Amino acid sequence: PVYAPAEDRFDRMQYRRVGTSGLKLPAISLGTWHNFGDDTPLQRQRELLRHAFDLGITHFDLANGYGPPAGSTEKNVGRILAEDFAGLRQQLIISSKAGYPFVPGPNGTGGGRKTLLDSLDISLESLRLDYVDIFYSHRFDPETPIEETASALDEAVRSGRARYIGISSYSAERTRQIAAEMRRLGTPLLIHQPSYSMLNRWIEEGEPSLLETTAAEGVGVIAFSGLAQGLLTNKYLDGVPEGSRATQGKTLRDGMLSDENLERVRALNAIAERRGQTLAQLALTWVLRDERITSALIGASRPEQLDDTVRCLQSTPLTDAELAEIDEHAQD
Ligand code: NDP
Structure with a gap:
């Protein structure tokens, strides 16, 4: 049957302005x-995707190599966008990225002009779209001049293939450099996509920190893996359940499920319970406590997880006492 999105979808979500730009993203x-x-x-x-959109989650984040196999995610999502979301393109914010190995051969990876623009062309074809809303340099490439990366990103926008430009996982110093270069080119950097969670606080560290740098540059932040790939949910409190990401190998590594981490997770879960929240909700209430964070970029393997997670937006703000207690356990 044809998909008819929930009429109250925009009332269910909060939308936050991305840095000093004219774009708003959903908080989740x-x-x-x-x-x-x-x-x-x-x-x-x-x-x-339908359930997310019904909840007001208007932003779907992709990358050239997502799969498996690499590249299949953009094809699958492209098909669903064409079949289910026809007529809704202007309500959606779709992003893609290039920078990790994708096309075979020496120019299939990195931040060079050919690498980025060829990858973007492949992504647009897979996604069946004329443009993405945000195109990212997925990582800093030390072998390519940052001016070349910036110029390729600028061209992505000028040629109409992207509305805005983002960077992912760049250090504070590299962020400052490319933001200056993008401003000079006339395509201001929109957003930075770093990892950030109660168990991974690198963006708060350093002088200046990444968060201070993005704020000073007027750049928004979309924080990924705020649930630490599922560790900051009630999922692993009593062992590893069948079908979870941890049983599928690779990305949720054994070290993350160490006794030390699990002890932290149980302590944080106790704080969540006292607040009448699930741990997933507390984890995202915490990520979004800082106004410099525009959006929490989460994953989900089933619709019910999204229902659980978005309820973090109804929670009472964290008190100073709760934040201090969280700090005792929320460490890298
Ligand atoms: P999360 O930390 O949100 O982990 C998502 C996983 O947590 C789900 O797949 C599910 O695991 C579990 N989960 C989610 N909600 C619940 C819930 N309510 N209760 C119990 N378990 C839950 O983020 P991801 O690591 O998936 O990353 C999110 C996105 O960030 C990616 O899809 C990608 O777009 C982006 N990203 C970007 C990177 C970059 O380099 N720029 C790198 C990594 C991610 P399960 O499958 O076990 O059910």
Whole structure:
């Protein structure tokens, strides 16, 4: 049946301005790193995207190599966008990225002009779109002059293939450099996409920190893996459940499920329970406590997880006492 989105979807979500730009993102955004490759039935993917949109999650984040196999996620999501979201393009914010190995050969990776623009062309074809809203340099490339990366990103916008430019996982210093270069070119940097969670606080560290740098540059922040890939949910409190990401190898490494980390997670869960929240909700209430964070970019393997997670937006703000207690456990 044809998809008719929930009419009250925009009332269910908060929207935050991205830095000093004219764009607003939902406080919760949905990523497609997992659960949208050819290993997941298309019907499940369809349900996830529809349910997210019904909850006011207007932003879907992708990248050239997501899968498996690499590249299949953009094809699958492209098909669903064409079949289910026809007529809704202007309400959606779709992002893609290039920078990690994708096309075979020496120019299939990095931050060079050919690498970035060829990858973007492939992504647009897979996604069946004329443009993405945000195109990212997925990582800083020390072998390519930052001016070349910036100029390729500027061209992505000027040629109409992207509305805005983002960078991911760049250090504070590299962020300052490319932001200056983008401003000079006339395509201001929109957003930075770093990892950030109660168990991973690198963006707060250093002088100046990444968060201080983005704020000074007027750049927004979309923080990924705020649930620490599921560790900051009630999922692993009593062991590793069947079908969870930890059983599927690779990305949620054993070290993350160490006794030390699990002890922290249980302590944080106790704080969440006292507040009448689930741990997932506390984890995102905490990420979004800082106004410099525009959006929390989460993943989900089923629609019910999204229902749980977005309820963080209804929670009472964290008190200073609660924040101090969280700091005792929330360490890298
Ligand atoms: P999260 O930390 O949000 O982890 C998502 C996983 O947590 C889900 O797949 C699910 O795991 C579990 N989960 C989610 N909600 C719940 C819940 N309510 N209760 C119990 N378990 C839950 O983020 P990801 O690591 O998935 O990353 C999110 C997005 O960030 C990616 O899709 C991608 O778009 C982006 N990203 C960007 C990177 C970059 O380099 N720029 C790198 C990594 C991610 P399960 O499958 O076990 O059910």
